[in-house]
Amino acid sequence: MGKGFGYAKTILLGEHFVVYGLPAIGAALSKKIEIEVTKAPHMKIEAAHADGKLLLGLEAAKKSMKITENFNVKIKSEIPIGSGLGSSAALSVAFVRAVADESKMFITDHEISKHAYESERVFHGVPSGIDNTLATQGGAILFQKTQTGAEITPLKIGRPLNLVIGNTGKKRGSTEDIISAVKARRDKNPEIYNDLFNAEKKMIDSAVTAISSGKIEDLGEFMNINHGLLCSMGVSSRENEMIIYAARDLGALGAKITGAGCGGSCTILAKNEKNAEEIANEIRKLGFIAITSLVQ
Ligand code: PMV
Secondary structure, three states, X not given: OEEEEEEEEEEEEOOOHHHHOOOEEEEEEEEEXXXXXXXXXXXXXXXOOOOHHHHHXXXXXXXXXXXXXXXXXXXXXXXXXXXXXXXXXXXHHHHHHHHHHXXXXXXXXXXXXXXXXXXXXXXXXOOOOHHHHHHHHOOEEEEEEOOOOEEEEEOOOOOOEEEEEEEOOOOOOOHHXXXXXXXXXXXXXXXXXXXXXXXXXXXXXXXXXXXXXXXXXXHHHHHHHHHHHHHHOOOOOHHHHHHHHHHHHOOOOEEEEEOOOOOOEEEEEOOOHHHHHHHHHHHHHOOXXXXXXXXX
């Protein structure tokens, strides 16, 4: 039997903008997806959410790895699927690691991420690559797409980040569909979108400094501005706002959607561990799912 894992992620700043080549800041969560594979006559996935697309995605990773055997795939997930936490990338990375383990194949993190990206392309069209990078290597990164791939800079975290992930549980469109809807809005108002993009660009360097020097209040402020820009792009929802305002009422330093939005999840930067617990409980009282995660 081969085993593998992939981390869930949150984007602290820059989802959607990253698709257009702007830098984004992401962090891996302590929550994971784990996969066990055993050789089998046909590919079979043991999971409630298994569908034809999932199978096609895993086949793409296998093809990229030049693996022709089939596997029985068992999935164990600590995160909600399809909710802006990079579950598909965590799953793809876990699968690549498990197949490499079962096939006694030596594989580097760079290769794992590259093969997992082929699955991601099946799931999301043209993903930025930030999800498979974080799912593979963990930590926090500054990420920017380039013409040949991506520039990835690991970030120093000056003070641990007490995060709360609030999941709306709202069934949203696919990441691919949400990206297409944003593109259509941008095509309609390119000049206004340029201004939104410039605002995002101006924040990134200061946000990196805030993270590395432990100025978490400043980071929270940038997360709030980022959420405002994302709202302008039409990717928030009533449920996202309920979570965000519940967190802000309890003194959260920053609160925003994370991932593609339109439901899915929100990321909240709490003042400290106690504040994170209070916020998580309040989100649960509203009927949503909440998990806390320390990024350090
Ligand atoms: O919702 P998720 O976990 O699929 O994240 C999507 C993040 C986007 O920036 C919208 C797309 C991408 O590929 O980076």
